[in-house]
Amino acid sequence: MMKGEEMASRKDKKGRVLQKGESQRKDGRYHYAYTNVAGKRCFIYADSLAELRKKERDHQVASWQGATRYGTQASLNYMFDRSLALKVGIKESTYASYRQSYDNHVREEFGRQAVKNISYSDIMVFYSYLAKSKKLALSTIEHIHLQIYSALDLALQDGMILKNPSDGAFGAFRRAMGDDARKIRALTLDEQKRFLEFIDGHPVWGRYHSIFQVMLGTGLRVGELCGLRWQDVDIENRLVDINHSIVHIKAVKGESKDHMAVSLPKTKAGIRQVPLMKPVIEGFMEEYRWAQAKHFVSETIDGYTDFIFTKMNGTVYTSNRLDKALSDIVKAYNKQEEAVAELEDREPEVLPHISNHMLRHTFCTRLCERDVNVKVIQTVMGHASVNVTMDIYAEVSKAKQFDEIDRLADELDVF
Structure with missing residues (x-):
C-alpha cells in the first residue's frame, strides 16, 4: 500500500477521514499531534472532531500571529x-x-x-x-x-x-x-597639549593629570589602566605588563549593590608588554607620590590588590567615572576658553567631546602619524586583528597626503 493511500484510509469510528496529525482515542476523544520549533511533541485534545479542528485552526492562527506559551504580548x-x-x-x-x-x-x-x-x-x-x-x-x-x-x-x-x-x-x-x-575622532597634537596643560596642577582636575597622561602615552584600554598594579610596572626596563583588566558588574536581582571584578584578556593579543616613554614614567611617578600620601591604600578585587590608580578611599576608578571626569574637564576648559577668547576678541579654540576610548585612539593615531611599523602598533595596542590597526593607519595616511603636498609646495616655492 502506498503512503498516500495509507493516510487516506485513516478514519474515525464514524468513518470520517482523519487529517495528518489527527487521531481518535479508544475512549472516543480526539487529539491532534504536532512538533513545535524546539522539536518537542505537543498535543491538542477535544471531545469531538469538529471541536478538535476548531482548536487546530485556532492554534495555527495563533502561531502565525505570534502566540506561544509566553503569551502574545511578550516584550x-x-x-x-x-x-x-x-x-x-x-x-x-x-x-x-x-x-x-x-x-x-x-x-x-x-x-x-x-x-x-x-x-x-x-x-x-x-x-x-x-x-x-x-x-x-x-x-x-x-x-x-x-x-x-x-x-x-x-x-x-x-x-x-x-x-x-x-x-x-x-x-x-x-x-x-x-x-x-565609522570614524573615531583622535585629538590633534594641539588639542592633546592644551588638554594636558589645563589639568596639570588644576585645583579640581589636577588629580586626573597622571591618569590621562598614562592613557595618552600607552593607549591602554580603560579597564586595563584601572586594573594596573604596582607590580605590573617595571620603571627600570621601561615596560608595563598587561595581563588583566577591571570591569564594573551591575547588581542583578538578589544582589545588594554593584561590584568590581577582574577579567582576563579575551585573546592572546591582549596579553602584552607596552614600552614606556618618559612622560608616561613621569605620570607613574606622580601617581606614586599620590599613593604615598594616602599610605598606598587599595581595595582587593578577586584576590588582586595594590592597584595604582585609586581614589582616596583606595577603591579603583571605573570607566564611567573617568568618562564623566573627561566630560566635566572639557566643559570647564571650554567655558574658560570662551571667556578668554571674548576678552581677546578672537574665536575660541574649544576641545571636542573626549572619551576614554578617544584617548586610546589618539595614542594609536600618534604612532601611525610617525609611520611606526604596523605589526609593532598592533602588538602595543593589543589588537586581535591587524585589520583594526590598518583601518586607523589608512585614515592617518589619507590625512598625511595633504600635509605632504602642502609641504612640497612650500619647499618648491615656484607656484
Missing part, C-alpha cells in the same frame, strides 16, 4: 532576558557588558514593545535615534544591535514571529550613515 525585554539566560559558559564580564549595554539604551524605551509588533523600520528609526539624539558611536550601536538581534532570533525560534525584523538592519543603517559614522 523585547522579556526575550532579551531569556536569551541572556541561555548564554551559558560566557565570562561574567561579558555577561555584564551585554546586560549593561541593553539596560542603558534599550530597556526603558524600545524594549517595552511586544516582539510581534516590532518592524524593520521600527528598528532603523531606533538606531537613528541612538546615533542622532543620544550621540552613540556606531560601535556602541552595533553592540546594542547584537543584543536585539539575539532576543528577536529567540522569539523566531520559539515561533513567536515569522521573521527576525532586525536581520540586515544594522548593515543598512551603517551604509545609510556613511563612512564618517
